[in-house]
Amino acid sequence: AKNPVRVLVTGAAGQIGYALVPMIARGAMLGPDQPVILHMLDIEPAAEALNGVKMELIDAAFPLLKGVVATTDVAEACKDVNIAVMVGGFPRKEGMERKDVMSKNVSIYKAQASALEKHAAPDCKVLVVANPANTNALILKEFAPSIPEKNITCLTRLDHNRALGQISERLDAQVSDVKNVIIWGNHSSTQYPDVNHATVTTSSGENSVREIIADDNWLNSEFITTVQQRGAAIIKARKLSSALSAASSACDHIRNWVHGTPKGTWVSMGVYSDGSYGIQEGLIYSFPVTCEKGEWSIVQGLKIDEFSRAKMDTTAKELAEEKSLAYSCLN
Numbered sequence: 118a119k120n121p122v123r124v125l126v127t128g129a130a131g132q133i134g135y136a137l138v139p140m141i142a143r144g145a146m147l148g149p150d151q152p153v154i155l156h157m158l159d160i161e162p163a164a165e166a167l168n169g170v171k172m173e174l175i176d177a178a179f180p181l182l183k184g185v186v187a188t189t190d191v192a193e194a195c196k197d198v199n200i201a202v203m204v205g206g207f208p209r210k211e212g213m214e215r216k217d218v219m220s221k222n223v224s225i226y227k228a229q230a231s232a233l234e235k236h237a238a239p240d241c242k243v244l245v246v247a248n249p250a251n252t253n254a255l256i257l258k259e260f261a262p263s264i265p266e267k268n269i270t271c272l273t274r275l276d277h278n279r280a281l282g283q284i285s286e287r288l289d290a291q292v293s294d295v296k297n298v299i300i301w302g303n304h305s306s307t308q309y310p311d312v313n314h315a316t317v318t319t320s321s322g323e324n325s326v327r328e329i330i331a332d333d334n335w336l337n338s339e340f341i342t343t344v345q346q347r348g349a350a351i352i353k354a355r356k357l358s359s360a361l362s363a364a365s366s367a368c369d370h371i372r373n374w375v376h377g378t379p380k381g382t383w384v385s386m387g388v389y390s391d392g393s394y395g396i397q398e399g400l401i402y403s404f405p406v407t408c409e410k411g412e413w414s415i416v417q418g419l420k421i422d423e424f425s426r427a428k429m430d431t432t433a434k435e436l437a438e439e440k441s442l443a444y445s446c447l448n
């Protein structure tokens with residue numbers, strides 16, 4: 118039998134956490150034959166709720182679940198974890214300035230970086246979900262220098278999946294027949310959902326999404342804004358933010374990272390920029406990536422038109438500004 122993998126979920130008593138932990142325990146993240154031990158962290162005011170989640174995990178009798186650690190102690194939570202999904206963060210409340218939220222989250226991610234650095238398994242893979250996700254991941258990277266920078270990522274897979282969903286709805290096609298959309302940049306409303314390289318498989322084979330939709334107007338405006346603003350649309354409908362789709366996409370992100378992407382298919386991940394596509398180094402930016410043997414690599418050589426270039430630069434600029442705001446909060 119395989120050794121269990123230790124998976125940390127921070128903010129585990131929250132909305133996304135509640136949707137995510139049963140998915141992990143059922144094998145949606147690491148596969149149906151991979152036993153797991155869940156490490157759940159939350160803050161003191163959520164301790165009782167966290168214990169309730171632990172009780173439900175026991176009650177669900179998941180065969181793959183080999184143990185549950187539920188704690189408010191960061192060091193205990195991080196001990197020997199192989200995967201860390203960082204969902205806990207300070208939400209923006211009414212009347213709060215961007216800088217106030219940033220300041221709270223920068224200090225949380227700085228502290229958690231140190232805990233992961235000290236206590237996690239040396240090859241731990243980190244996925245940051247809590248907003249501002251790219252910048253939280255960057256701070257985590259800066260303050261956990263012994264964790265390889267390739268191991269620190271943020272979630273843009275939800276945006277990627279939303280783009281696949283919009284295309285499949287528009288074409289009345291199966292979502293599993295659509296692939297290779299790209300989310301460039303920040304997990305924010307400046308993200309750029311790009312369909313220029315996307316394809317859809319029909320009875321006549323693989324077709325370009327742009328050619329088959331043949332409505333540049335829709336693709337260049339409504340499609341982009343729908344994906345960018347989908348989070349707000351869910352809040353409006355549900356009176357709560359998206360949790361099941363965020364949790365499911367977090368599982369997709371880790372599963373593809375660990376087990377690889379199918380041949381000919383890429384996914385979007387927020388990763389540390391190496392300067393690809395002219396995006397400055399030192400930002401966590403969402404790129405198209407393929408994964409193999411537990412490592413991602415940025416898809417190279419895609420043709421970028423002027424329209425895309427401008428949008429890719431706008432979202433990079435926002436990330437550079439967030440980075441300097443984050444650093445000003447540290448000082």
Ligand code: NDP
Nearest residue numbers: 128130131132133163205206207208246247248358359363
């Ligand atoms: P959620 O579980 O709904 O969201 C958690 C984080 O994920 C938020 O930062 C949220 O950003 C972000 N997020 C990223 N993508 C999405 C998406 N597509 N849809 C929704 N959210 C997304 O929040 P809860 O308030 O229910 O839970 C947060 C948990 O974190 C609580 O249990 C709380 O106790 C804990 N917490 C931990 C802290 C710490 O570790 N020090 C500090 C504060 C809270 P956004 O805010 O933009 O929605």
